[in-house]
Amino acid sequence: xxTILRPDHFTIVTDDLAVTKEFYxxxxxxxxxxxxxxxxxxxxxxANEKAxxxxxxxxxxxxxxxxxxxxxxxxxxDINALLRQLKSAGLEYRLKRTPHPWxxxxxxxxxxxxxxxxxxxxxxxxxxxEHSEDN
Numbered sequence: 001x002x003t004i005l006r007p008d009h010f011t012i013v014t015d016d017l018a019v020t021k022e023f024y025x026x027x028x029x030x031x032x033x034x035x036x037x038x039x040x041x042x043x044x045x046x047a048n049e050k051a052x053x054x055x056x057x058x059x060x061x062x063x064x065x066x067x068x069x070x071x072x073x074x075x076x077x078d079i080n081a082l083l084r085q086l087k088s089a090g091l092e093y094r095l096k097r098t099p100h101p102w103x104x105x106x107x108x109x110x111x112x113x114x115x116x117x118x119x120x121x122x123x124x125x126x127x128x129x130e131h132s133e134d135n
Contacts, residue, residue, distance in 0.1 A: 010072045011054040012115050015061050017043065019112045024053060027085055028074065028119070047074070061113070071108070071116035079105050079121040080128045095133050097123065 014020040021043055024030040030045035030053060041057035053072075076082060086093045086109055093109040103123035111117055127133070 007052075009052050009054050010069070011056060012111070012113060013056045013058045013061065014113045015058055016112065017041065017055065017057045020055055021045070023112050027082075027089070027091075028076075028117075069115075071118050073118035073120060076107075076119040076121050077125075079107065079119075079125045080131065082107060082119060083128075083131050095131065097133055 012020075021032055024045050025032070028047070030047055032043050033046040033051060035042065035044040035051075035054075043055050044051040045053040045055065047053075052074075083093070083095070086107075091109050093107055096106045096108070098104050098106060105121040105123060105125060105127075107119045107121070109117055
């Protein structure tokens, strides 16, 4: 039997490649990089030299949306920097703290295509006074 080692990548579709690229570069610090010469438009976004988000350009978003992906989650550092970025961009988000024994921070928000994004942070990070946890 094959052993699964880790997640490899997520794939999303968009009808606005430029807006999606800008969102992930500005909000999460991803960088656009090498992509195979597929016969359809898209881009690969990298974090730490790994293409973890594949984006496919479509003329029209599927209706209804296909698949059952609820959200994609990433591990982050510096929760306060992300919260400031989200506020500055006028994006709504939810801030949660997982219960014992995990006790990590979770920040949830939507990308420009309506995809739910979760960024998890070490529970030892201290929130600046301007931020507060959702109830």
